[in-house]
Amino acid sequence: MNWYDNVFSMIDLRSFTNLWYWIALAVTWSSLSHYVIGVPFDMVQRARRNGGQAMVDLEALVDIQTRRQLYILRTGGVWVIGFWSAFISALAVIGFGYRVELAQALTLLFLPMSLVFVLGFRLAARLEAETPRDEALTRRLTWHRFKVQLIGMFSILITALWGMWQFHSIGVLGR
Numbered sequence: 331m332n333w334y335d336n337v338f339s340m341i342d343l344r345s346f347t348n349l350w351y352w353i354a355l356a357v358t359w360s361s362l363s364h365y366v367i368g369v370p371f372d373m374v375q376r377a378r379r380n381g382g383q384a385m386v387d388l389e390a391l392v393d394i395q396t397r398r399q400l401y402i403l404r405t406g407g408v409w410v411i412g413f414w415s416a417f418i419s420a421l422a423v424i425g426f427g428y429r430v431e432l433a434q435a436l437t438l439l440f441l442p443m444s445l446v447f448v449l450g451f452r453l454a455a456r457l458e459a460e461t462p463r464d465e466a467l468t469r470r471l472t473w474h475r476f477k478v479q480l481i482g483m484f485s486i487l488i489t490a491l492w493g494m495w496q497f498h499s500i501g502v503l504g505r
Contacts, residue, residue, distance in 0.1 A: 345436075345493075346434075359485065359486060362446055374468050376388075377468060389467060392457065399451060400451075403451050403454075417440075418441055418444060425437045438485070445481055446481055449481075453474050
């Protein structure tokens, strides 16, 4: 085996049998559940535990991230949603219609992420309208993180089941 075979065995486009895809999936969901609307969750925990300056910092960062996300949504939201929807739709058609495994894997990664982004924008709008503080704010952020983790767990489960089905029905050697 030469170096060419080694390199391309690491960048194999059969995603469900590739270790790098599963690492990317785990890192993606870990990051999505750690940053609640752009705020690190350890900051939420510190504010809940210690209060005082940590809570003031949390409230300031939540206000900044809320305004930032709502600005993006209000200025280019229709275009962003349109392009993202077209991208996801194209991936789904290529992946599941034409049976391209890389597109299937990306669809199973990006589609649940879309739901997380929608929930994040919804939370930002709700935070702007109600401006909760102290315990109410940390409770909202914690609940949002829990929902993101549930979506992540189901996403990983569905992806793993689909990957196993692909592996067993098509087979690795049959390509």
